Amino acid sequence: MSVRVIIVDDQTLVRQGIRGLLGISDEVDVVAEASDGAEALEKIAEVSPDVVLLDLRMPGMDGIATLEAMRAADITVPVLVLTTFDDAELVLGAMRAGARGYLLKDVTLEQLVGGIRTVASGGTLLQPAMTERLIKAVSTAPDPADSGGPIERLTERETDVLHLIAGGYSNREIAQMLHLAEGTVKNHVSMVLMKLQARDRTQAVLRALHAGVLG
Template structure:
């Protein structure tokens, strides 16, 4: 059973999410009301996925993402928030979030996103994708101003990257391209190196920014 930690400053929201996810057979192993409390719960429970709100008093979602990255915590983070402005979306993804959903999603959409991230994929709400792409392409490179130039990708690497951009996990990519999961993992690692990206989401952001991927 997939396990999650829910980080949200509103008790009623946390309880509601817990109740819904338990119906969907997803195990909520911990809750926290801000980033500092979340770090302790995450260290204690080691969930498969972290559900993270962004706007919280004291230690907010971006602070939490920064701390997780600094501590090299390799647990996928799914942002679940009511806020969809470009600055927050891009900031969360650049800081390490692997998914971004609004709180008006259905239970089916939420559970699909959780399973997608748990399996190594990424997922961003379609309603904010167009604005996100425009913001990425008009702004600085997601890899930073001193990032090395991207290296050319092979046709197979482009195929893998397109599927990564659509939220496919390594296993799902292997099924589509008739490749072993280990082979897909090697392709993804090479893609990250060639794009100078720290993770899958950052690789997709930089590929979009550089015009390597079509919308």
């Protein structure tokens, strides 16, 4: 079954280009487009997409404001940010606002489709090309999720699982890669979330970056 996607970008040519690219794949179906966050919220309510592809720099309601509005309205559709290489601080804000991951706008069709499927299945995606910049942005910014308590040390296996979570892999894929039972991986993920005092996988990755666990 194809993943139903809405493209949110203020540039018409960019939206058309992404739609045309995804039209080559039979794994993704573009069901709507929006030019800003306000229109995106309307379209999400109309078409109920599986994934939102979101630009961050838009006039009016930008990407982060859109994510915050989605959270306030309890809209749980996963969001994949499409960004440029110099947007590390914006990406950090987007991830903290609830985005499941990000890709640079120069990705290949295979990478884009893979990213869409990753977040649609509940995964988190951090593109390696920008991770170093994101780490620098995290290291110089306060962590709003910081409860003030120390982060409990992860075991070697938990660290392995955390790196794969950051790579966007599902529990099933992590189990296959580490030769573990899927139930065991779920237990490791639960421990990672607990030790990092994180509410979900995305926040766990952000807190790990802030604490230097992934850096």
